[in-house]
Amino acid sequence: MKKLFITCIMGLTLLVPFFSPVSAGELGNQLAKESVVEKIQRDKVIRVGMSTFVPWAMKDKHGKLVGFEIDVARQLAKDMGVEVEFVPTAWSGIIPALMTGKFDVIIGGMGITPERNLKVNFTMPYDYSGMSMVAHRKKAEGFSTLDDFNNKDVNIAVRMGTTAEQAARKFFPHANLRLFENESQALQELNLGRVHAVVSSAPMPVFHALKYPDKLFVPLKENFTKEPIGFAIRKGDPDALNYFNNWIVNMHASGFLKEKKAYWFESTEWEDLVK
Amino acid sequence: MRHRQHMIAAGVFFLVLVLVGIAGYRNLSYNWQWYRVAQYFFFFEQGRFVPGVLLQGVWVTLKISGISLVLSLIIGLVSAFARLSPYVSLRGLAWCYVETIRNTPLLIQIFVIYFVISPVLDLSAFSSAVIALSLFEGAYSSEIIRSGIVNIPRGQWEAAQSIGLPVSVIYLKVIIPQMLRQTLPMLAGQSVSLIKDSALVSTISIYDLTMQGQKIVSETFLTFEIWFVVALCYLSITATLSFIIRQIENRIRFVH
Amino acid sequence: MSSKPAIRLTLVDLAVLLAAAAGVVLFFVRMTQVLEYQWEWQAIPGYFMFRDPETGRFSANMLLKGFGVTLKLSIWSMVLGFILGTFSGIMGAKGGFFGRMVSRFYVETIRNIPSLVLVILFYYFVSSQFLDALGLDQWVRRLPDPAARGVSFFLAGAGQINAFVSAACALAIYEGAYISEIVRGGINGVSKGQWEAAWSMGLSQAQTFRLVVLPQAFRRTAFPLAGQFISTIKDSAIVSVISVQELTFQGLELMAATFLTFEIWITITLLYFLLTFSLSRTISFFEKRLAIRQ
Numbered sequence: 020m021k022k023l024f025i026t027c028i029m030g031l032t033l034l035v036p037f038f039s040p041v042s043a044g045e046l047g048n049q050l051a052k053e054s055v056v057e058k059i060q061r062d063k064v065i066r067v068g069m070s071t072f073v074p075w076a077m078k079d080k081h082g083k084l085v086g087f088e089i090d091v092a093r094q095l096a097k098d099m100g101v102e103v104e105f106v107p108t109a110w111s112g113i114i115p116a117l118m119t120g121k122f123d124v125i126i127g128g129m130g131i132t133p134e135r136n137l138k139v140n141f142t143m144p145y146d147y148s149g150m151s152m153v154a155h156r157k158k159a160e161g162f163s164t165l166d167d168f169n170n171k172d173v174n175i176a177v178r179m180g181t182t183a184e185q186a187a188r189k190f191f192p193h194a195n196l197r198l199f200e201n202e203s204q205a206l207q208e209l210n211l212g213r214v215h216a217v218v219s220s221a222p223m224p225v226f227h228a229l230k231y232p233d234k235l236f237v238p239l240k241e242n243f244t245k246e247p248i249g250f251a252i253r254k255g256d257p258d259a260l261n262y263f264n265n266w267i268v269n270m271h272a273s274g275f276l277k278e279k280k281a282y283w284f285e286s287t288e289w290e291d292l293v294k
Numbered sequence: 295m296r297h298r299q300h301m302i303a304a305g306v307f308f309l310v311l312v313l314v315g316i317a318g319y320r321n322l323s324y325n326w327q328w329y330r331v332a333q334y335f336f337f338f339e340q341g342r343f344v345p346g347v348l349l350q351g352v353w354v355t356l357k358i359s360g361i362s363l364v365l366s367l368i369i370g371l372v373s374a375f376a377r378l379s380p381y382v383s384l385r386g387l388a389w390c391y392v393e394t395i396r397n398t399p400l401l402i403q404i405f406v407i408y409f410v411i412s413p414v415l416d417l418s419a420f421s422s423a424v425i426a427l428s429l430f431e432g433a434y435s436s437e438i439i440r441s442g443i444v445n446i447p448r449g450q451w452e453a454a455q456s457i458g459l460p461v462s463v464i465y466l467k468v469i470i471p472q473m474l475r476q477t478l479p480m481l482a483g484q485s486v487s488l489i490k491d492s493a494l495v496s497t498i499s500i501y502d503l504t505m506q507g508q509k510i511v512s513e514t515f516l517t518f519e520i521w522f523v524v525a526l527c528y529l530s531i532t533a534t535l536s537f538i539i540r541q542i543e544n545r546i547r548f549v550h
Numbered sequence: 551m552s553s554k555p556a557i558r559l560t561l562v563d564l565a566v567l568l569a570a571a572a573g574v575v576l577f578f579v580r581m582t583q584v585l586e587y588q589w590e591w592q593a594i595p596g597y598f599m600f601r602d603p604e605t606g607r608f609s610a611n612m613l614l615k616g617f618g619v620t621l622k623l624s625i626w627s628m629v630l631g632f633i634l635g636t637f638s639g640i641m642g643a644k645g646g647f648f649g650r651m652v653s654r655f656y657v658e659t660i661r662n663i664p665s666l667v668l669v670i671l672f673y674y675f676v677s678s679q680f681l682d683a684l685g686l687d688q689w690v691r692r693l694p695d696p697a698a699r700g701v702s703f704f705l706a707g708a709g710q711i712n713a714f715v716s717a718a719c720a721l722a723i724y725e726g727a728y729i730s731e732i733v734r735g736g737i738n739g740v741s742k743g744q745w746e747a748a749w750s751m752g753l754s755q756a757q758t759f760r761l762v763v764l765p766q767a768f769r770r771t772a773f774p775l776a777g778q779f780i781s782t783i784k785d786s787a788i789v790s791v792i793s794v795q796e797l798t799f800q801g802l803e804l805m806a807a808t809f810l811t812f813e814i815w816i817t818i819t820l821l822y823f824l825l826t827f828s829l830s831r832t833i834s835f836f837e838k839r840l841a842i843r844q
Contacts, residue, residue: 062688066709070793071806078803081600082612104709107793107803111508115517115674121712138515176499180512197419197499198509200791203806204409204498210809211413211585230809293807294593305648383563387570397780397826398819399787401798406815414581486662493664494788504666518675525667532662 054258055123056099064102066122067092070110072202073223074283075128079292087283091145092126094275095266109200111180114138117251124263125251128220130182132246140256141249142263145276149242150186153224153235154216155209162215162238169193174214176205183218186244210234222284229287331519334510351506352527358423358502359489365428366488367481370435377440388436395433401494403430408498423495431488435481442477443469475546482539486532493528503527587812594813597804616800617821622704623718623796624783630722631782632775635729642730643737644759653730660727665788669720673792677716686711710795717789725782729775736771737763776833780826787822797821 051057059065069076069088076086084105096103106122117125117139128148131141154162162168168175169191177183179198187196197214199205206227208214212234217224221242228235250267252259270276283289334346345353376388395403404426412422446469454464496505507524511517581587597613610618642653660668690701690708698708706714740763748758790799801818805811 062691064691064708066687071803073806077807078612079807080596080611081602081609082615082800106709106713107795109791109793111512112517112670112674112792114515115511119674134513134515179508184512198505199499200497201802201806203802203809203811206809207409207805207811211409213413381563381566382559383566383570387566393827394823397784397830398822399784399798401787401790402815402819402822406819410812410815411577413585414577490662490664493666496666497791504664507667521667521671521674525663525671528664528667529659529662533658536662 050255051258054256055252056259056262059099059101059123062101064104065092065096065099065124066104066106067127068106068108068113068117068122068125069127070108070113072128072220073293074226074289075220076105077293080294085289085292087146087279088126088128090279090283091270091276094270095126095263098266110178111200113180114251117253120253123252124259128248129251130220130246131249132182132185135251138254139251140254140260141251142260143267144247144249145267145270146248146280148220148246148248150183150218150244150246151221151224151242152216152218152237152239153209153228154238155212155214156234156236158212159215159238165190165239165243167238168216171195173216176208176214176217178202178205178219181219182244182246183220187218190243226287326519327516328519330514330516331523334506334520334523347501347506347510348503348523348527351501351503352531354500355489355492355502355504356531358420358427358495358500359485359492361424362427362431362492363485363488365424366431366435366484369428369432370439373432373436374439374443377436378443391429392433392436395430396437400426400430400491401497404494404498419498419500423492423498423500427488427492427495430491431484434487435484438477438480438484439473442473445476446472478546479539479543482543486535486539489532489535490528581812589813590810591813593808593810594817612800612804613797613817613821616795616797617825619706619714619794619796620783620786621825622706623714623721623786623789623794624779626705626718627721627725627786628779628782630718631725631729631778634722634726636733638726638730639733640737642734653734657727657730660724665721665724665785666791668724669717669788669792672720672723673713673716677712677719681712681716681719686715713792713794717786717792717794721782721786721789724785725778728778728781732771732774732778733767736767736774739770740766773833773837777830780829780833783826783829784822 069084069092071077072086072088074086076084076088079085089105092103092105106116108116108121110127113125113127113129114135116122125139128146129135129141130148131144135141152168154168159168159173171193173191173194174197175187175191175194176197176199177187179200184196184198187194194215197205197208199208202219202223205214205217205219209217209227210231216238217227225237228237250263252263267276334348336346336349337344373388373391376384377392379385404423407426407429408419408422411417412419412425417425450468450472451464454468459467492502493504496502496508499505501509503524507520511520514520582589594613597611599608599614600611601607602609638653638656641649642657645653687708690698690711693701701711702708705711744762744766745758748762749755753761786796787798790796790802793799797818801814805814808814
């Protein structure tokens with residue numbers, strides 16, 4: 020009986036830290052100590068949340084991660100003098116995963132949107148992207164404007180939780196959206212001719228159309244949105260925001276970002292790495 | 295004394311569980327917005343009841359599970375008789391079917407049927423989902439039904455044959471009714487599994503309860519509210535079903 | 551109803567087999583014609599193993615690695631689920647009123663929620679409260695090299711360990727509910743006479759349980775538990791949704807890069823099938839042998 024009570028009390032004391040209030044006095048000091056930048060240096064590792072987006076981040080034929088985002092994150096880790104660790108995460112759950120501390124920062128081609136910004140903080144943009152579209156030659160024959168696709172008989176496949184989903188909702192409110200957890204499944208639907216088009220961040224749709232020229236085509240020559248891409252971090256961390264912002268400024272200045280962008284987005288040299 | 299000790303232990307257990315829950319709830323740097331959840335169930339537009347997306351999802355889940363249940367029973371019955379048939383080819387085919395299904399994950403079966411088989415046969419996502427689920431549950435029903443038939447005493451056969459009944463009548467009037475009475479509780483249990491397993495069809499973009507939940511989460515980031523509510527929805531559907539099944543079982547037992 | 555008809559091919563058999571074969575052939579012909587699908591089977595072996603161009607040694611590629619993770623994950627969740635399920639099962643069979651209630655509450659809740667929803671809830675809510683507070687990944691990172699390699703061999707590397715452990719725990723909680731019922735049934739299946747006989751010999755309640763009931767219950771539950779392990783392997787495919795790098799996840803990743811959809815899905819199905827089928831055959835072999843001996 021006595022033993023039981025001791026166990027109970029011990030169990031309850033374990034819960035005390037959860038309820039203890041934060042002292043307001045040394046708030047600034049404490050913020051600096053609790054910053055992600057501080058934690059990264061203490062652990063000697065930066066944990067980066069990402070998900071497969073060709074060619075932003077993907078596995079090469081030996082299972083190693085490659086891509087634009089991967090290069091950016093590797094460079095960031097090198098400049099901080101720490102190791103980099105990639106945490107692949109389902110895209111539809113990547114923001115909750117950041118909020119619950121599964122990793123330190125999202126470097127995954129994440130578009131800066133007001134909705135997301137209510138939940139997480141974004142750095143300044145290190146890249147700009149836009150929505151583009153690839154369509155099935157037979158199914159979407161003669162389609163050449165956005166309005167052609169905004170029809171209740173049109174099926175459009177997108178990846179769940181992406182800005183492509185939002186753009187598709189906004190530009191094609193009458194079309195049927197088919198949502199998939201992975202981009203490859205959406206593209207598979209298109210290749211099989213079960214949807215009219217796939218909406219996704221440039222340059223992937225163009226690359227995909229180039230791969231299957233007799234089946235697919237790019238109906239719109241221009242991207243129909245333009246969106247800034249930033250790192251996402253948890254709220255309430257001014258130090259990390261400042262650090263990452265200035266790192267991005269530096270990388271813009273040194274031409275690193277431009278060079279990487281040219282390699283991954285404007286050429287297809289990297290395709291030999293993958294297949 | 296022993297009883298009181300148990301009571302205290304269990305009381306403490308629940309207390310700790312609740313405290314941990316509350317601690318988790320408060321400690322998480324998460325902004326709970328339960329007030330945003332209700333509109334996904336239903337709302338009123340100009341005084342008219344409009345079902346929200348979650349309720350629509352519940353309907354799709356029930357529809358898929360219902361159709362698949364009927365189909366899976368038919369498939370199960372046919373393949374059980376095929377496995378007991380005198381033809382080696384039928385036995386072999388039914389065996390292949392049951393073993394393939396029972397030895398691969400349902401998720402993989404759904405993907406294979408949707409991405410490999412259905413484009414060739416030109417099936418829609420909904421029918422792919424129904425086929426995948428009914429083939430999956432059918433394999434398990436088949437085993438239940440088969441054991442139900444095998445367990446019917448030989449004497450029943452012999453008695454039926456000795457009074458000169460043709461084989462078809464023996465099956466319809468003697469074997470199947472007895473088999474059903476024996477296996478009904480287990481087959482009813484399968485229907486609960488079916489509702490749970492139907493959550494996996496969300497991966498091929500069927501707008502069932504899970505998919506609607508996922509969609510809301512990816513739009514509004516109400517992660518925990520929605521997932522708790524979705525779990526609760528499944529819990530109440532399956533619990534209600536289990537309750538009804540138990541009532542029917544009790545009644546059947548009472549009659550015999 | 552004959553118990554075991556002799557194997558004899560009749561005309562009906564031939565017709566059925568021919569029809570089945572024709573169906574399969576027609577399917578593949580249609581597949582190649584309608585979809586204009588280019589088969590590239592020669593690419594698949596490279597995704598199991600490849601020769602590292604730098605060191606010249608063979609190393610495991612994505613599919614083999616994923617297969618390993620599936621195995622590790624199933625074994626860990628089975629071990630944890632066994633502990634949890636045994637505990638809950640004993641409580642459900644022999645505990646007091648509240649013990650039974652706790653056990654029932656656990657079993658009924660878990661068995662009425664889809665595993666997919668459970669895994670997602672556990673990953674985002676429970677694991678962020680407890681696993682991350684434990685700081686497992688930091689602990690792994692601080693380990694000296696041989697120990698760290700051991701951990702990454704038996705569990706997962708530092709980058710994956712949080713997701714791996716929460717997946718293993720979620721699966722363990724899920725399977726534990728089923729194991730609990732198996733164990734409870736096993737204990738309840740031991741007849742009352744056994745208890746009475748043991749008491750009359752002067753054994754205490756705990757001794758009776760440990761020496762008389764548990765060994766018998768274990769014999770009753772061994773095969774259902776082995777069957778549950780096979781279910782665990784199959785259920786583990788679900789954790790691909792929280793990006794644990796097991797077989798299904800690796801297949802999805804591979805498809806994103808190569809678009810070899812059909813080859814990859816067929817390969818992965820075969821891998822699961824070979825694993826679980828060989829296990830289930832082994833189990834039923836031992837089951838039959840034991841049945842003969844008894």
